[in-house]
Amino acid sequence: MQNSFCSIILAAACAAAFGLAAPAAAQTAARIPRTTAGKPNLTGLWQAFGTADWDIEDHSAQAGPFYQLGAVGAIPPGQSIVEGGDIPYLPAALEQKKKNYANRWKEDPVVKCYMPGVPRATYMPFPLQIIQSQKDILIAYEYATTNRLINMGKPEEAAVDTWMGTSNGHWEGDTLVVDVTGFNGKPWLDRAGDYTSDSLHVVERYTMLDANTINYEATVEDSTLYSRPWKISLPLYRRREKNARLLEFKCVEFTEELLYGDLVKKTPENK
Amino acid sequence: MRTKLLIAAAGIGLLLSAAPVWAHHAFAAEFDVNRPLVLKGTVTKMEWINPHAWIHLAVKNADGTTTEWMIEAGAPNGLLRRGFNKHSLPPGTEIVVEGWQAKDQSNRANGSNITYPDGRKLFIGSPGTGAPEPKDAR
Amino acid sequence: MTKQIFLLMGTLALVTLASVPAAAQSTSSEEGKVDKNWSAPKTPWGDPDLQGTWTSDDTWGVPFERPKQYGTRRFLTEDEIKDRAKRVEQSQEFIDKGGPAHSPAVAELEAKEKGETPPPAQGRYGRGVDAAPVPGHWGEFARRASPLTSQVMDPPDGQIPPMTPEAAKLLAEKQQMRRKQDSYVDWSLYDRCITRGIAGSIIPVIYGNGLEIVQAPGYVSIRYEMVHDVRIIPLDRREHAGSGYRSYMGDAIGHWEGNTLVVDTTNFLGKTAIGVNGDFGPPTSEALHTTERFTRTGTNTIDYKMTVDDPFVYTAPWSYEFPITQEPGYKLFEYACHEGNMAMHNMLSTARMEEAKKAAAGKQ
Numbered sequence: 001m002q003n004s005f006c007s008i009i010l011a012a013a014c015a016a017a018f019g020l021a022a023p024a025a026a027q028t029a030a031r032i033p034r035t036t037a038g039k040p041n042l043t044g045l046w047q048a049f050g051t052a053d054w055d056i057e058d059h060s061a062q063a064g065p066f067y068q069l070g071a072v073g074a075i076p077p078g079q080s081i082v083e084g085g086d087i088p089y090l091p092a093a094l095e096q097k098k099k100n101y102a103n104r105w106k107e108d109p110v111v112k113c114y115m116p117g118v119p120r121a122t123y124m125p126f127p128l129q130i131i132q133s134q135k136d137i138l139i140a141y142e143y144a145t146t147n148r149l150i151n152m153g154k155p156e157e158a159a160v161d162t163w164m165g166t167s168n169g170h171w172e173g174d175t176l177v178v179d180v181t182g183f184n185g186k187p188w189l190d191r192a193g194d195y196t197s198d199s200l201h202v203v204e205r206y207t208m209l210d211a212n213t214i215n216y217e218a219t220v221e222d223s224t225l226y227s228r229p230w231k232i233s234l235p236l237y238r239r240r241e242k243n244a245r246l247l248e249f250k251c252v253e254f255t256e257e258l259l260y261g262d263l264v265k266k267t268p269e270n271k
Numbered sequence: 272m273r274t275k276l277l278i279a280a281a282g283i284g285l286l287l288s289a290a291p292v293w294a295h296h297a298f299a300a301e302f303d304v305n306r307p308l309v310l311k312g313t314v315t316k317m318e319w320i321n322p323h324a325w326i327h328l329a330v331k332n333a334d335g336t337t338t339e340w341m342i343e344a345g346a347p348n349g350l351l352r353r354g355f356n357k358h359s360l361p362p363g364t365e366i367v368v369e370g371w372q373a374k375d376q377s378n379r380a381n382g383s384n385i386t387y388p389d390g391r392k393l394f395i396g397s398p399g400t401g402a403p404e405p406k407d408a409r
Numbered sequence: 410m411t412k413q414i415f416l417l418m419g420t421l422a423l424v425t426l427a428s429v430p431a432a433a434q435s436t437s438s439e440e441g442k443v444d445k446n447w448s449a450p451k452t453p454w455g456d457p458d459l460q461g462t463w464t465s466d467d468t469w470g471v472p473f474e475r476p477k478q479y480g481t482r483r484f485l486t487e488d489e490i491k492d493r494a495k496r497v498e499q500s501q502e503f504i505d506k507g508g509p510a511h512s513p514a515v516a517e518l519e520a521k522e523k524g525e526t527p528p529p530a531q532g533r534y535g536r537g538v539d540a541a542p543v544p545g546h547w548g549e550f551a552r553r554a555s556p557l558t559s560q561v562m563d564p565p566d567g568q569i570p571p572m573t574p575e576a577a578k579l580l581a582e583k584q585q586m587r588r589k590q591d592s593y594v595d596w597s598l599y600d601r602c603i604t605r606g607i608a609g610s611i612i613p614v615i616y617g618n619g620l621e622i623v624q625a626p627g628y629v630s631i632r633y634e635m636v637h638d639v640r641i642i643p644l645d646r647r648e649h650a651g652s653g654y655r656s657y658m659g660d661a662i663g664h665w666e667g668n669t670l671v672v673d674t675t676n677f678l679g680k681t682a683i684g685v686n687g688d689f690g691p692p693t694s695e696a697l698h699t700t701e702r703f704t705r706t707g708t709n710t711i712d713y714k715m716t717v718d719d720p721f722v723y724t725a726p727w728s729y730e731f732p733i734t735q736e737p738g739y740k741l742f743e744y745a746c747h748e749g750n751m752a753m754h755n756m757l758s759t760a761r762m763e764e765a766k767k768a769a770a771g772k773q
Binding site: 159160161 | 319347351355356357
């Protein structure tokens with residue numbers, strides 16, 4: 001009776017439920033997909049959950065900027081993804097963060113559909129697609145068609161400062177380590193005014209916990225803003241819906257009225 | 272005033288004197304054909320951005336005051352591919368800009384021709400083919 | 410279901426080459442020759458390997474539609490290629506020399522100083538200005554003379570087939586409605602830094618013609634420098650997304666036919682054109698269905714072919730093709746466009762300022 005029941009559902013879980021010794025196969029470490037070269041294969045469609053993009057530190061539920069949207073426009077609560085809880089701001093930088101927060105609906109670059117930088121791109125509320133070849137690794141983010149190539153060959157210096165930085169990657173065991181420099185200091189880390197400077201240096205670590213979960217960590221370093229390097233970590237989950245695919249969120253059009261509306265010719269229709 | 276689409280144009284004239292930059296927006300929408308100018312000044316910053324790089328230029332006026340001009344230049348990616356980088360036009364470099372002033376008569380102009388004071392053009396070829404070494408290159 | 414078709418407010422009139430010497434009767438045989446000593450590389454998981462950074466620079470200067478004098482000839486003669494090679498060499502020299510010593514701005518100033526009439530502006534780029542708005546030698550040019558008479562190869566006369574009467578009528582109506590510089594929507598999708606579409610992102614222009622192909626088991630991805638577009642092409646023959654989801658770059662599905670990657674794309678918004686500006690040029694509709702073929706023909710070349718099938722707009726499918734090449738040291742750089750699009754702000758504010766001036770003058 002038990003055997004036939006256990007044959008229907010996962011053998012290991014079933015065995016555990018009935019206090020039986022788990023079959024040997026189910027006791028092996030979670031299998032992760034690997035490339036022909038034996039490296040973890042990160043190719044796939046991934047997404048972070050939670051509310052880090054709203055605020056990477058602890059935050060309570062609160063009203064949004066437009067009461068007309070009621071609950072739909074309100075801000076959900078969330079727990080910090082910063083190890084230790086708070087970002088170790090230098091005093092002047094903390095003052096700037098507070099100014100940013102007070103003006104965040106105007107000043108957040110993402111409101112204008114600007115590129116989110118790294119690590120914010122990872123925890124935007126949109127999926128990302130990793131394409132891992134035998135050479136380099138492409139990450140395509142659904143938000144604003146942002147994309148970056150991780151150079152897995154000889155590290156290259158940043159020729160110019162950019163929104164998404166210059167990424168050089170290598171493997172440390174089963175962890176993909178990506179060193180990102182050459183930022184232009186314009187992205188924010190979230191919608192709550194946590195900002196960056198062009199001295200930003202980020203080191204990402206992607207480690208598969210199992211076939212459908214990546215543990216994502218990013219060490220953030222900038223001696224002009226922070227008293228020490230600090231780290232965020234959160235899981236990325238594989239999007240497993242049938243036919244899940246990266247869709248297109250080209251948001252420039254949604255920001256043009258905001259950015260240029262006052263420069264549009266006034267006609268009887270739009271006065 | 273409509274941007275015309277130059278999909279194909281390989282006549283000799285296009286390749287030579289009328290420098291074949293594809294104007295992805297109308298020159299005359301921004302700049303004034305009746306206000307040609309030549310500016311001599313010192314670079315305070317070059318923004319290596321798209322769709323246009325911008326050179327910030329401190330220009331000494333006749334009365335000794337300084338005016339900060341913004342010069343709209345070309346897209347930088349072709350230059351980056353030839354080896355130039357963010358250190359290739361360091362602050363403090365003297366340059367001469369020929370172009371036309373913005374229609375709103377602000378301190379903005381396009382840089383149709385940008386040279387060093389001795390007449391050599393900026394960003395010819397690739398680094399090391401005649402341009403002076405950037406002062407604080409790594 | 411109401412099918413809402415978006416047509417573009419562009420023009421089908423494409424600039425063609427200035428007159429070329431009458432072609433000789435013989436045809437050139439410079440078709441993509443595959444080096445006999447070369448065999449198509451494979452990825453470690455066995456797919457044809459198209460990876461690398463590729464550029465369409467070498468097709469810069471090849472007219473999109475075929476100039477009539479070539480008829481059904483796809484390739485230039487040896488003499489015609491030599492002519493083109495001279496121009497290619499001149500353009501490469503241009504990078505090293507930068508063109509004329511002074512811009513016409515200086516000629517204008519000198520003339521003014523002398524009290525003379527400035528030389529007449531010739532109006533190609535600037536509606537009255539015969540100089541480029543920015544230094545031309547910053548651009549990128551062909552490295553070799555392309556043997557092609559045109560990019561459009563099918564129909565055999567290299568001309569885009571006629572539009573359907575319904576599409577032509579809609580296009581004419583839209584062109585009437587189009588205003589000048591009233592709003593950001595009056596500028597191209599490229600000027601607005603939205604996209605240049607799957608066609609525009611690869612058809613060569615004066616810079617930014619690069620793309621990068623990165624493959625993984627089950628996928629080919631293509632990212633384009635200008636305007637930082639990226640396409641993820643699954644190879645598992647899944648269905649296209651439902652027709653209620655549409656996008657500028659469409660929904661792509663790929664499969665291999667021998668060493669050729671065939672990419673089938675649908676689900677377009679119908680807002681892009683087959684043109685470099687995103688939406689100025691041969692229009693398309695929601696009915697657009699494209700088929701692209703990427704075939705590696707050598708270490709540094711891929712043959713690219715695009716078939717445009719839009720039964721609402723065109724009376725027949727049509728195709729264009731050209732090679733893309735790898736070049737030493739050629740890599741992509743970030744092209745964050747919208748983030749630095751001061752031109753849009755400046756152009757619109759200038760238009761409003763001029764209107765205000767006119768209005769004030771009118772009141773006097």
